[in-house]
Amino acid sequence: MQVIVNLQPLLSPLTGIGHYTRELTRELVDRQHSPGGISSVLGLAGLRLNTVTAEHPLLVGAGASQGADEAAAVHATHTARATHTATTRAARARAWRFARRYLRNPATRFVYRQAFAQRLRLHAALSRDMHDTLYWEPNFIRLPWPGRSVVTLHDLSHCRFPEYHPRERVAFFNRYLAQSIAQATRINVVSQFTANEVTELFDVAPERIDLVPPGVAARFFEVDPAQRERVRELHALPARYCLSVGTLEPRKNLATLLRAFLSLPLERQRDCPLLVVGIAGWGDESLPEGAARALEEGRVRRLGYVSDRDLPALYANATLFAYVSRYEGFGMPVIEAMAAGVPVITADQTATREVAGDAALKVGADDVEAIRDALIRLQDDTALAQQLREAGRRRARSYTWQKSAGALEASFLAAMR
Incomplete structure (x- = not known):
């Protein structure tokens, strides 16, 4: 079986979908030439459709x-x-x-899709092995392709909460997603929550849906003291801090977390400041009262984008991790923090409830008082914090990229039957 992968999500710096695509494509490359499985992997990048090896620049990453x-x-x-x-x-x-602006513009996005589609059509026209070729679209919208295909859906927040997305993104999904789902041979999702959403919103039979959650890289479990000290020095980290990681956009609900944090006594804020990691997404999520001064005084810090190399140690050095997103298809930062041994606070709704299980403190995403109380508990209750560290690590170990790749390959084989 030859597999074609759309590598467009690997634009750097990677978002969650980019990491998902990169790690699973790496695993697929490692599985090439296995009996009865994948014979080769081709990557669609720009107008090129080339064989993907472990040394491919988009897989090596930055x-x-x-x-x-x-x-x-x-x-x-x-x-x-x-x-x-x-x-x-x-x-x-x-x-x-630049990349986000280019692909967000409806005209350039249309040209982009047409160019990619034409490249796939050319490959189909010239291929002698169409019956044995499958196209995997890891990022929602399937390009035109005459053969069998698998599409991965990460969440359906644009359906439930269109106000959390730019209008052009919602319009793009509304135009193409239903068709993408209808034409795909099989649908992959990253959580049971998302599977239920697909069934409810698009009337997809559950037997067409395969669960392929992300995994956690070994580097999140294996942060040594030297790494921790290097990252502490590089980013001038305090001895204690609360951490939140995620693209800065309304859905991630940073404003509510900030309100809860700023309601803490000033001395507590100074002793354990809030550090926020993530690239700017979209939208103007107004900062709550007092946030500007907290930023000036260092009680709140925005670190921006942090490299893959530094992120595990940034988690591991944290006193606690808070992620109270209003809607998630999975919630990758939750499981990464658990792997790094950090006690977690997360939202008791959508997929983060499923991912966290009993290994985190769960709160209402918009319950400022509950979030505030959880922040205090994990700062003060060392026994509870240690219990959650241990439970989180156990839970995180059940999510591996090898297991996910096995589920993905099984979905491919089911699509080819």
């Missing part, structure tokens, strides 16, 4: 090259390190904004 620069920065002066970090972040942000 982490390796960034790591060398950042390791060197640790041994430089504080001024040089700060300058390097600021310059790198600014360059990444500019590239990301």
Whole structure:
């Protein structure tokens, strides 16, 4: 079986879908030539459709090259390190904004889809093995393809909460998603919650749906003291801090978390500040009263984009992790934090309830008082914090990319039958 993968989600810096696509494509490449399974993997990137190997630049990603620069920065002066970090972040942000702006524009997105579709049609016309070729679309919208296909749906928040998305994104999904689902041979989802949403909103038979959750990379479980100290120095981390990770957009509900944090006594905020990691998404989620001053005084810090190399240690150094998103198809930061041994607070709704299980403190996403109380409990109750660290690690170990790749390959084989 030859598999074609759309590699467009691997634009850097990676979002959750990008990480999902990259890790599973790596696993598919490792599974090539297995008896009765995948014979080869082709990657669609731009107008190129090439064989994907483990050395493909989009699979290697930016982490390796960034790591060398950042390791060197640790041994430089504080001024040089700060300058390097600021310059790198600014360059990444500019590239990301350009890519997002380009693909968000309806006209350029239409041209993009037509060009990719034409490349797939050309491959289909010239291929002698169409009966043995499958197209995997890891990012919702299936490109035109005459053969069998599998489409991965990560969440349906644009249906439930269109106000959480840019209008052009909602319009794009409304135009193409139903058709994508109808034409796909099989549908993959990342959680049972999302499977239920697909069945309810698009009337898809449950037997057409396969559960392929993400995994957690080994690096989140294996953060050594040297890594922790390097990242602590690189980012000037305090001894204790609350952490939140995610794209900065309304759905992630950062404003409610901030309100809960800012309601804590000032001394508690200074002792355990809130650090926020993530690239800017969209929308103007107004900061609550007092947030500007908290940012000036360092009680709240925005770290922006943090590299794959640094993220595990950033989790591991944290006192607690809070993620109270209003709607998630999975909630990858929750399971990453658990793997790194951090006690977690998350929303008791949508997929984060499913992912966290009994290994986190669960609160109402908009219950400021409950979030505030949970922040205090995990700062003060060391026995509870340790219990959640241990339970979280056990739960995170059930999510592996190898297991996910096995489920993905099984879905491919089912589609080819």
